[in-house]
Amino acid sequence: MYSVLKNYINSRIQISETDLNLISEYFLPIKVKKKQFLLREGEICKHLWFVSKGCLRMFKEDRKGHEHILLFAFEEYWVGDRESVVSDKPSDYHVEAIEDSELLQISKEKLNDLYQQIPSFREMHIALQQRSFNKLQERMQKTLSFSAEEKYADIMNHQPEILHRVPLSMVASYLGISRETLSRIRANQLKR
Template sequence: MTTATDHKLIYYIKKWVDNISEDDEKLILAAFEPLSVKKKKDVLEPDETCKYIYFVIKGCLRSYYVDAKGIEHIYQIRLDNSWISDLESFFSQRPSKYYIETLEDSELLRISFDRLEQLYSEVPKLERYFRILFQKAYINALERLNATMWESAVDRYNNMLKEHADIFQRVPLVYIASYLGITPESLSRIRKKSAK
């Protein structure tokens, strides 16, 4: 029996792939494992190989690394109906440099590397979906890199506000500052100026 949470994953796949049959839906859902994770728990730690790609049904997660000085640098923040993983570790099957941590109690669906490869054979149309997904992840990573080099902190803040306004209600500001590559004090000043 499919549930409302299952339908979220199928809904997002169908946005990019036509003609997914009911049989295809069953195969897709059977390939994903549901997972409930409490707030402030790690689903990946450095030196572990990333075994899964996660679809966030409900919740909030971040990926980050800790530098030699012990400072955290946030690479991704993901909310409901999005994906999170360390794709470099996942595809290379080499150890990760990142933590992936839940910031809220989270409901996830996960799929392993081997199971994803098998699913491509069972539902060939899915290769298109994941190709688009991975292209978007690559473009997103480049845009973030370019933004930190070329855009002002104010522009980065305004872009985040435009694309993910709800993030400010759900994620501690210290994490948002880290994601934007600025200090919490700078973020406070930007927010005060923007509120005027």
């Protein structure tokens, strides 16, 4: 269960075997079942999670009861509401497993300890944060400018994993279109 994390870190920073083991000790392995929630809107998010197996989603529910997915987290992804973790604010989002999953959990306190102990681990997280921002900005731009069809084509090209692992209704929610529209777009694509 830790090996996914170790590989992840190893491929990103220069680090010794001992340090890798030290890092691992900071994380608590947990298992969650499909449909289990790790965080609900209004709760303070106490942990970050690293996905070593499975898949989660982070989403917001609007007042009409519609869900809007902000993130799918597969293996080697981090999930959690960083803002809530950092500043003890109630979160706006839900985090839920969409497959039976294995996670490595770390609290704010331990994370800060770890940053102290292994500065390069912190650097890694800072770089990750930077990349996440860029990705999100790109998604923002595409959300603003793409038609439903273009959104689907784009996710096929750039995040096919989502298409293969997640129910289409959730893909639709991620793209900001209705599941019926997505269904029709897919039907049209086949005809070509």
